[in-house]
Amino acid sequence: MDTSAFQPIQGMTDLAVPEVSLWQRLEADARRTLALYGFTEVRTPVVEQTAVFTRSLGETTDVVQKEMYTFTDRGGRSLTLRPEGTAGVIRYALGLGAEADGARLYYIGPMFRCERPQAGRKRQFHQLGVEAFGVPNPVADVEVIAMQLHLLEAWGLQGFTLDLNTRGMLEDRPAVTQGLADAARPHLGALCEDCQRRFATNILRLLDCKKESCRQIVAGLPPTTQFMSADSRQYLDAVLTLLQKIGVPARLNPQLVRGLDYYVHTVWEIRHGALGAQDALSGGGRYRVTLGEKTFDGVGFAIGLERAIMAVQHDQPEAATLATATPVWLVSMGPAALAANLDLAQTLRRAGRACGLDLATRSMKAQMRAANKAGAATVLIRGDQELEQGTIMLKNMADGSQQAVPLADLTARLAAQLILKQ
Numbered sequence: 433m434d435t436s437a438f439q440p441i442q443g444m445t446d447l448a449v450p451e452v453s454l455w456q457r458l459e460a461d462a463r464r465t466l467a468l469y470g471f472t473e474v475r476t477p478v479v480e481q482t483a484v485f486t487r488s489l490g491e492t493t494d495v496v497q498k499e500m501y502t503f504t505d506r507g508g509r510s511l512t513l514r515p516e517g518t519a520g521v522i523r524y525a526l527g528l529g530a531e532a533d534g535a536r537l538y539y540i541g542p543m544f545r546c547e548r549p550q551a552g553r554k555r556q557f558h559q560l561g562v563e564a565f566g567v568p569n570p571v572a573d574v575e576v577i578a579m580q581l582h583l584l585e586a587w588g589l590q591g592f593t594l595d596l597n598t599r600g601m602l603e604d605r606p607a608v609t610q611g612l613a614d615a616a617r618p619h620l621g622a623l624c625e626d627c628q629r630r631f632a633t634n635i636l637r638l639l640d641c642k643k644e645s646c647r648q649i650v651a652g653l654p655p656t657t658q659f660m661s662a663d664s665r666q667y668l669d670a671v672l673t674l675l676q677k678i679g680v681p682a683r684l685n686p687q688l689v690r691g692l693d694y695y696v697h698t699v700w701e702i703r704h705g706a707l708g709a710q711d712a713l714s715g716g717g718r719y720r721v722t723l724g725e726k727t728f729d730g731v732g733f734a735i736g737l738e739r740a741i742m743a744v745q746h747d748q749p750e751a752a753t754l755a756t757a758t759p760v761w762l763v764s765m766g767p768a769a770l771a772a773n774l775d776l777a778q779t780l781r782r783a784g785r786a787c788g789l790d791l792a793t794r795s796m797k798a799q800m801r802a803a804n805k806a807g808a809a810t811v812l813i814r815g816d817q818e819l820e821q822g823t824i825m826l827k828n829m830a831d832g833s834q835q836a837v838p839l840a841d842l843t844a845r846l847a848a849q850l851i852l853k854q
């Protein structure tokens with residue numbers, strides 16, 4: 433039989449133990465940290481009308497042109513699996529009306545991009561992102577950056593760097609485009625094919641081309657700030673000064689542009705040394721998006737969670753082996769003991785104690801093997817004799833000792849045993 437039909441789709445993976453425990457920890461740390469800053473969660477659908485993305489991300493961006501999973505539904509509508517989180521959150525905020533101003537929201541969930549799968553690049557991946565709505569203000573940008581670093585530290589990460597730049601105001605764009613075009617035109621023939629296309633459609637993207645030959649040309653181009661207004665340059669200076677004041681080490685990187693059209697003023701990227709070629713852990717920036725009648729100003733970031741997990745595994749190898757053991761295992765000799773143990777298991781679980789039991793009355797040996805496999809520290813054994821006497825055999829797996837315990841004393845004994853184990 434051809435089983436390839438039952439494999440996950442290329443570039444998409446199942447997530448389960450043991451990694452999923454680390455995912456849960458990172459998510460819990462994030463929820464706790466973001467709440468300290470007054471951010472609340474929003475869960476938007478993973479599918480949106482295609483226009484939600486094309487309008488906000490920009491028609492000429494790589495994501496929109498090459499990477500979106502777009503399909504026509506049965507009603508003839510063009511829908512898209514979300515490639516990023518900001519556009520959907522803005523679509524949600526549109527419905528909030530005046531309350532959208534000042535909203536502080538975060539999301540955690542899967543994103544979809546039809547990219548060539550490779551190490552560190554998936555077609556379904558997960559992002560944690562935040563959006564803080566409000567008019568451009570360097571303090572707002574720095575607060576969000578500071579929160580992000582707080583979060584990365586809460587995760588136990590150390591080996592990361594923060595690069596920062598400005599995209600300037602929308603009004604600066606014609607002058608920036610013109611200035612860059614004039615400076616790059618003499619080198620046009622030496623640029624890669626993609627950059628020759630970008631020269632005409634989205635010239636800023638020349639700056640972050642990864643090809644060595646293009647990078648050498650780009651290194652010789654003037655910084656875009658040279659073509660920006662004094663207001664934009666002052667905004668950048670204010671951000672850099674504030675970052676310095678609160679002790680955030682940021683590197684000004686004139687080549688950093690970020691891939692989407694909606695960015696204005698501050699943009700940043702966080703890289704981590706453990707991630708190999710795809711070393712971007714997170715991207716962020718201030719944006720201005722017009723959807724329908726309303727223009728949204730905001731600042732936010734998105735962290736790739738697959739990459740965050742890799743970075744945590746690197747910086748804190750011990751975090752990768754979070755306990756998943758079941759501390760108590762119930763062994764039943766015979767059907768009457770099994771029924772009584774099912775009842776006991778429920779009592780223990782309702783009291784907050786994780787436990788497991790064999791659901792069929794197998795041999796003692798098979799049940800003890802299951803207890804070992806589950807990593808149980810304590811095994812409780814019952815047969816007809818214990819049932820008659822109102823006792824249960826408590827076996828300590830660490831030293832092999834066992835003792836008959838009256839049922840009435842069980843809770844206290846388990847508490848003592850498990851505390852001793854810790």
Ligand code: AMP
Nearest residue numbers: 552553554557712713714715734736739
């Ligand atoms: P972006 O907005 O494209 O810069 O994405 C933000 C972050 O999401 C990146 O820094 C990566 O950590 C992560 N990311 C983006 N695309 C992918 C992908 N295809 N696979 C895994 N992670 C990704």
